[in-house]
Amino acid sequence: MEGLEDMWGHLSLTEEEEVIIEVDNGSGEEIQRKGERSMIGKVCFERYVGKDVIGNTMARIWRISKRAVFQEVERNTFVVTFATHADKERVLEGKPWLFDNVLFILVPYDGIMQPRRIAFDHETFWIQIHRLPLGCMSTEWGKWIGDSVGRCMEVDVESDGVGWGKCLRVKVEMLLCKAIVRGRFINVQGKKLWIHFRYEKLPKICFTCGWITHGEEGCSV
Ligand SMILES: [Zn+2]
Numbered sequence: 001m002e003g004l005e006d007m008w009g010h011l012s013l014t015e016e017e018e019v020i021i022e023v024d025n026g027s028g029e030e031i032q033r034k035g036e037r038s039m040i041g042k043v044c045f046e047r048y049v050g051k052d053v054i055g056n057t058m059a060r061i062w063r064i065s066k067r068a069v070f071q072e073v074e075r076n077t078f079v080v081t082f083a084t085h086a087d088k089e090r091v092l093e094g095k096p097w098l099f100d101n102v103l104f105i106l107v108p109y110d111g112i113m114q115p116r117r118i119a120f121d122h123e124t125f126w127i128q129i130h131r132l133p134l135g136c137m138s139t140e141w142g143k144w145i146g147d148s149v150g151r152c153m154e155v156d157v158e159s160d161g162v163g164w165g166k167c168l169r170v171k172v173e174m175l176l177c178k179a180i181v182r183g184r185f186i187n188v189q190g191k192k193l194w195i196h197f198r199y200e201k202l203p204k205i206c207f208t209c210g211w212i213t214h215g216e217e218g219c220s221v
Contacts (some may be wrong), residue, residue, distance in 0.1 A: 037083070037087075040106070044076075044105065045100070054104070057099055065087055105123050122150070124174075132186075139157050142155030209221040
């Protein structure tokens, strides 16, 4: 059954509807300031999650100065407003965040985007790269490997660019609508080696297709 809004969609615009409301400075100062302390978040949960439930849960998880305010703007999608910029930065730094083992994706607010049109198709993860030769535990190698998975944002190394330890950690912005990769082959001086990835704070993934989240359509495999 088509909704009234869908049926209306087939009609062409009337002259009255084509009039554009134009304002020089899109939004007032107050709303802009509030926007700068806000982010848009989506819980990738099949069931409906109310703003109090997600608000209470995140209040326990986030170590910030004051409780963030949640406003529902779409199903399972919220504007999250922080008391201070420092709180917002802290939450941004600590991504990804999970709610009941599913992702709570957070994207910066730009004042223009319509919540319904935000893709929520990427998120930041810390990946531990295991079994790397010591000679490859560096900023360069971290960046090469990280960029092969998504967009490498940071490599956890000492000030000299060396990251010796049990693993090399890289922060990567990853697309969610593809199967998660378990590792990579690297070629070091003619030797082919398999290196293994471990994801920190990995949510429940779909074991059929390996994706972290599905859209409204669900699993396509
Ligand atoms: Zn799937």
